[in-house]
Amino acid sequence: MLSSLKEKFLNVTQNVPLFSGDEKEQRARPDVNVNAGGEILKHFQDQWEEMHNTNEENASKANRVASDIDKISTKIASDKQNVALISHILLNSNLSANITNCLSSIKDLYAVSESLEKRLIELESVIEETEFQNLKVQHKYHLAQYQLKKEESLEKFKKTLEENHSKNVAEYEAKKKSIFQERQKVFQDAFKSDIELYKSLGTLPEMNNRKKQNGALLEEIQIDFDQSELDQFFSDNAK
Template identity: 30%
Template sequence: MFGSLRKKLNNVIQEGFIITENLQQQYRQSQTSSASSNATTPTLDESIHSNRSSSSFGGQLSGSDLILPGDVNMAAGCNLLAKYEDAWKLMHDANENNALKAAQVAKQIERIGQSTNVLHTDMTDLATCLAGIPALVAKLHESLETLQNVNKLSATVETELDRLEDLCEECELQEFMLNKQCELSQFQQKKMVELESYRQSVAAKHQEKIRQHEQNLRRIQRERQAVFDDAFRGDLAEFKSKGALTKIQKEEPSLPVALEEVVLEDTTTKDALEDFLNG
């Protein structure tokens, strides 16, 4: 932008120089005819213009004295140049200020753009989340129903577990009772075997005692028979010799005792049997 302004200023200055040269040529042509009537002292602007033109154009008019009319301002180009220079300086300062402000505005725009992008991202995420809220609500309702079903199943499972525990306790009790019954049966069998063994031993002892008692009875009977035989033979011999028997006092005969009526009283054996049965 500054380069274009400089080009425009240079073009304006060149056009001013061309106009000034054309005017000088016109006045040179007419200086011979109007030298006496129009001879006046130059004004301040004309002197300044002459000084500037002499310095600017490298002494092009140094060899001639120009007399310009009063209505021509030869310093207009310089004034215009100064005006454009001041305007250019103001524009340059304004452009620099605008550049600084533009940089600040660009930074602010960049920050705003970044924050806008962040907000756009957040809004997009928020919109996505909001769009997913109905599905989330539906899932929550399904989850609540599932939790209710799980609670019902938990209550059912807890009830069944209580029943299972009761059944386990009953099974353990039955198993304990069966074990005790088995132990009792084994104990009874053991005691029955011991009782049978003891009964056999007692029966054997009883049979032995009966056999000994029968032997004693037979021995006593034989002794009595022998005594009776001796007495009979003595009575027979006395009857043969005397013809009569001596009267003797008769004793009442004792009733015969059967073997089944024999009772053996053995307190030691009886006490041992009672201890075995009670133990």
């Protein structure tokens, strides 16, 4: 294609003096078109440039394809080696027996896991029962403490009631004793007055009036008297 393009270019240059420096000859031929064939030349130049770029692109793609082919070849070779190694291991080793032993071990491990799971469930039940018993003990302890506090409070209340009762009884007894002592003092003073009157008059003319007035019999009255005064009274009468 390049040779045909070159021949066409030479034919054009021979027929059309594009690069001639003879200005007189050009002036002598005013009817000649100096731009004839320019479009054809540009067309072929564009095609040549396009072909050149295409070749460069194809070369780059070919290099990438070659690199990919090398990688694939390397991978295939490695896979062949791995397959050969696996085949050798399968043929010359106890892999089948080892797999069988592994399966048996897995089965035993599964049985142990089931047994352990049952034991864990039983342990959880024991823990729950223990926690429940501890909770019962705590509630019993709190109940006992509550009962003890209530008993102590009841004892304090009883003691307070007893103290108040004893205090009230003591106050009542003291008041009663005070009233009795006052009455006894009144009767004792009256008795002394009657004794003095009897000593002086020898009789008690107003005894009946006093009985009616006081509202009590003489024998019902308890008098604290001095024995020495009574002895002195009888000794004076004897004289």
